[in-house]
């Protein structure tokens with residue numbers, strides 16, 4: 765039987781930490797669906813859902829078993845509609861644990877059949893987050909080694925004059 769997992773997130777924007785996790789996840793499941801929450805729960809996103817989708821599609825072209833989708837509403841409903849057995853999430857540091865634990869337990873309550881798998885990125889990406897990337901970039905800092913080049917280009921055109 766094929767194992768399908770969902771890697772959900774806001775991805776505003778995709779970072780090398782996300783990509784690292786996608787590559788690791790794609791090695792252990794048959795199909796991995798990167799699922800972008802359309803209406804961010806973190807306030808107004810910098811990139812629209814279709815921009816985020818395009819960036820992830822382009823960055824994962826080399827990974828044959830990875831697809832990209834957007835969703836609204838409950839993650840468990842989207843996972844069920846995709847026939848996915850698991851949700852993949854990243855843990856960077858102890859600080860991620862509490863939020864991830866609550867989310868995994870709530871998702872289990874909503875759908876006891878859906879498992880949450882946690883993976884850790886390469887050490888060099890453990891401090892990377894989309895929020896930090898945007899903040900540093902807005903202030904003129906160099907984040908080019910922390911995001912894929914195509915995301916860097918999009919950041920430059922979205923925030924002209926930042927670099």
Ligand code: COD
Nearest residue numbers: 772773774775781801837838839853854867870885889892
């Ligand atoms: N290295 C490794 N992993 C990373 C890194 C990094 N550098 N950066 C981020 N990650 C991981 C995160 O830990 C997370 O697991 C994943 O990548 C995505 O990160 P984000 O920040 O883009 O995504 P989130 O945390 O904003 O995603 C939240 C969801 C969209 C999954 C959540 O809000 C959700 O499921 N919403 C739908 C409504 C719902 O079902 N709510 C009830 C949930 S209990």
